[in-house]
Amino acid sequence: MPTTLVPVSKNAAKFISTPKKMLINGEWVEAASGERKETRNPATGEVLTTFPEGGVEDIDRAVASARKAFEEGPWPKIKPNERAKLLLNLADLMEENCEELSHLETLDNGGPIGVTAAFVDLSVNNLRYFAGWATKVTGETIPVSNPGNVFNYTRREPLGVIGGITPWNGPLYMAILKLSAPLATGNTVVLNPASLTPLTALRLGELVQEAGFPDGVVNIVTGSGSKAGARLSEHPDVDKITFTGSTAVGKQIIQASAGNVKKVSLELGGKSAHIIFADANYEQALENAANAVFFNSGQACIAGSRLFVENKIYDQFMSDLADYAEKNFTIGNGFDQSAMMGPLISAKQKDQVLGYIDIGQKEGGEVLFGGDATESEFANGHFVKPTVLANITNDMTIAREEIFGPVVSGMPFKDIDEVIKLANQSIYGLGGGISTTNLSKAHRVAHGLRTGNIWINTYNLLDPATPYGGFKQSGLGRENGKTAIDMLTEEKSIWVNLD
Numbered sequence: 001m002p003t004t005l006v007p008v009s010k011n012a013a014k015f016i017s018t019p020k021k022m023l024i025n026g027e028w029v030e031a032a033s034g035e036r037k038e039t040r041n042p043a044t045g046e047v048l049t050t051f052p053e054g055g056v057e058d059i060d061r062a063v064a065s066a067r068k069a070f071e072e073g074p075w076p077k078i079k080p081n082e083r084a085k086l087l088l089n090l091a092d093l094m095e096e097n098c099e100e101l102s103h104l105e106t107l108d109n110g111g112p113i114g115v116t117a118a119f120v121d122l123s124v125n126n127l128r129y130f131a132g133w134a135t136k137v138t139g140e141t142i143p144v145s146n147p148g149n150v151f152n153y154t155r156r157e158p159l160g161v162i163g164g165i166t167p168w169n170g171p172l173y174m175a176i177l178k179l180s181a182p183l184a185t186g187n188t189v190v191l192n193p194a195s196l197t198p199l200t201a202l203r204l205g206e207l208v209q210e211a212g213f214p215d216g217v218v219n220i221v222t223g224s225g226s227k228a229g230a231r232l233s234e235h236p237d238v239d240k241i242t243f244t245g246s247t248a249v250g251k252q253i254i255q256a257s258a259g260n261v262k263k264v265s266l267e268l269g270g271k272s273a274h275i276i277f278a279d280a281n282y283e284q285a286l287e288n289a290a291n292a293v294f295f296n297s298g299q300a301c302i303a304g305s306r307l308f309v310e311n312k313i314y315d316q317f318m319s320d321l322a323d324y325a326e327k328n329f330t331i332g333n334g335f336d337q338s339a340m341m342g343p344l345i346s347a348k349q350k351d352q353v354l355g356y357i358d359i360g361q362k363e364g365g366e367v368l369f370g371g372d373a374t375e376s377e378f379a380n381g382h383f384v385k386p387t388v389l390a391n392i393t394n395d396m397t398i399a400r401e402e403i404f405g406p407v408v409s410g411m412p413f414k415d416i417d418e419v420i421k422l423a424n425q426s427i428y429g430l431g432g433g434i435s436t437t438n439l440s441k442a443h444r445v446a447h448g449l450r451t452g453n454i455w456i457n458t459y460n461l462l463d464p465a466t467p468y469g470g471f472k473q474s475g476l477g478r479e480n481g482k483t484a485i486d487m488l489t490e491e492k493s494i495w496v497n498l499d
Contacts, residue, residue: 004336005333005335006336007335008335009100009103011097011100011103012099012103015100016049016104018049019049019051020050020051020052020222022051022052022058022202022205022220022222023208023209023219024061024062024065024221025065025219029052031053031058031222031223032054032057033055033057035052036053037053037195039051039108039195039198041107041108042109042342042343042345042346043110043332043334043342043382048108053222053224053227054192054222054223055228055231056231058221059223059235060235062190062221063190063235066161066190066217066219067160067161067188069214070160070161070188073214073217075186078214080134080186081135083131083134083183083184083186085131086211086212087127087128087130087131087134087180087183088127090127090213091131093210093211094123094127098120099117100203101116101120101172101200101203102116103116105119105120105172106334108196109168109169109171109342110334110342110344110345110382111297111334112336112337112339112340112341112342115295115296115334119170119172119173120172123173125464126176126177126180126464129180130184130484133185133482134185137184137185137186137489139153139154139155142154142493149497149498149499150498151498152494152496154491154492155491155492156185156489156491157490158185158186158187158488159185159187159239159240159488160187160240161187161189161190161237161240162178162182162188162189162238162239162241162242162488163190163233163238163240163241164177164178164190164191164241164242164243165178165191165232165241165242165243165245165253166178166192166194166201166244166245167244167245169301170300171193171197171198171199172204175200177242177244177479178191179191179204179208179218181479181484181488183213187488188219189217189218189219190232191218191219192222192223192225192228193222194225196345201220202222204220230252233256234256234257234259236260237260238262240262240263240264240265241253241257241262241264241265242264242479243267244266245267245268246268246269246402247268247269247402247428247473247474250268250476253266254266263487265469265476265479266475267301267468267470267474267475268301268473268474269301269428269473270301270302270303270428270474271399271401271402271426271427272292272302272304272306272430272431272432272451273306273423273432273449274288274293274306274307274432274434274459275433275435276289276307276308276309276435277436279436279437279438279441280437282313284435284457285317285457286320286324287324288455288458288459289321290324290325290386292460293307293386294341294386294408297342298353298386298405298406299345299349299405300460301402301474302431302453302460304408304431304432305407305408306394306399306408306426307408307411308411308419309412310414311413317410318368318390319368321368321408322368322369325385325387329341329386331343331383331384331385333381341386343378343382344382344384344405345382349382349404349405350383352404353384353403353404353405354371354384356401356403356405357371357389357398357407359397360396360397360398360407360409361389363398364396365390365391365398365409367387367389368389369385369388370386370388370389370406371384372384372385373385384405384406385406387405387406387407387408389409392410393411394422399411400426400427402428416441416444416445420449423449424448427472428451428473429449429471429472429473429474430452430469430470430471430474431452431455432446433454433455434446434454436457439456442456450471452469452471452475452478453470464480465481466480466481467479467480467482467484
């Protein structure tokens with residue numbers, strides 16, 4: 001029986017009907033080289049539209065524009081409440097255009113429309129949260145002990161030009177993370193969206209202009225990380241890089257930032273441990289374990305891909321998880337409302353995920369459910385079924401390396417001390433989950449895990465008020481919350497002799 005798809009919205013269809021340009025100093029321009037790239041629908045393989053392949057010269061123009069806007073343009077004269085209003089304007093426009101943004105994201109990224117719509121909502125909430133911060137960035141007076149009549153106070157001031165580099169697995173939300181807090185604190189931004197998914201960032205640029213932001217405050221340069229992203233990372237007039245992506249690229253950005261000792265915030269890879277105790281609410285734990293790794297087709301740094309299950313329930317739980325994945329995580333085109341999982345982003349990513357599944361089996365793992373989506377209607381897309389592997393040990397490749405696909409590796413454990421030790425045997429430390437009805441046990445394990453985000457009896461919850469980031473090789477710094485405000489401002493100490 002043929003699948004009935006929700007039609008692409010007229011506005012989204014209209015947007016992709018013309019070749020796109022990039023935004024520099026308030027103008028929509030081509031790349032200096034004249035080069036263009038295609039962006040494709042990962043569910044069907046069809047070309048959606050083309051966009052400029054920006055490079056060094058384009059980044060230089062964008063940074064110069066952002067620097068001028070920061071130092072000479074109207075931006076530094078705009079009062080905090082006016083910055084807040086601009087962010088609220090942008091949030092309202094995104095909310096009004098939710099369907100179009102969601103559909104563009106599904107076309108470009110493949111995620112189910114329910115998921116991409118949720119990301120639009122999350123983005124709107126993020127903008128409104130940081131709009132509130134625009135009027136609350138304050139210093140303090142300090143009672144110093146120096147002799148004489150001395151007055152000392154501090155100010156928090158914007159860093160300057162922020163370079164934001166975003167990944168393809170949550171393009172719109174990640175773009176908002178690179179804009180909301182930086183703009184609220186008075187910085188200007190050069191955004192380099194992932195080449196695989198530029199569409200929502202470019203549409204966002206149009207909404208930024210409609211919201212009333214001055215020219216040059218937000219610049220969007222499309223182009224590959226090896227060209228545009230690399231130049232942005234090393235540029236001597238960029239004051240900070242905020243990057244979300246792989247640990248390997250994060251290390252390159254740290255090296256590139258050394259030239260002018262620019263500040264860096266990195267949200268990198270993960271291999272998150274999800275721990276299921278025998279006393280957990282069984283059905284809830286089963287649902288959380290599946291959602292933790294199969295959400296967004298496993299293309300999430302926080303995915304709970306290492307599943308530790310207490311040995312007394314291990315066999316049953318893994319068997320039930322395989323059944324749950326088969327029954328509940330149907331794959332399909334993101335415009336199919338019955339689909340719980342869309343495609344992977346590219347043929348390369350699909351091959352990588354299938355390669356890891358093959359390695360896992362060769363190293364002794366057993367596939368309980370999953371593998372390639374061989375159905376004929378998915379032949380032109382990049383689909384992989386939710387995959388559950390058992391008989392995995394912590395030293396196997398599939399338990400150590402980030403797969404970035406819908407693959408979970410199940411491992412048994414005997415007690416709290418052992419599972420904390422096993423969970424921490426990773427170079428990563430971004431996310432983690434704990435399922436138990438014993439809150440004392442839950443807090444003990446949570447305190448023992450070396451990871452930046454831990455969910456107890458739930459998973460994947462995010463909020464703009466809550467700092468987000470990783471331990472170890474999962475990153476540097478934090479996004480969201482007051483921590484983000486502090487990391488996007490400089491603290492200046494001012495001394496006054498009152499005699």
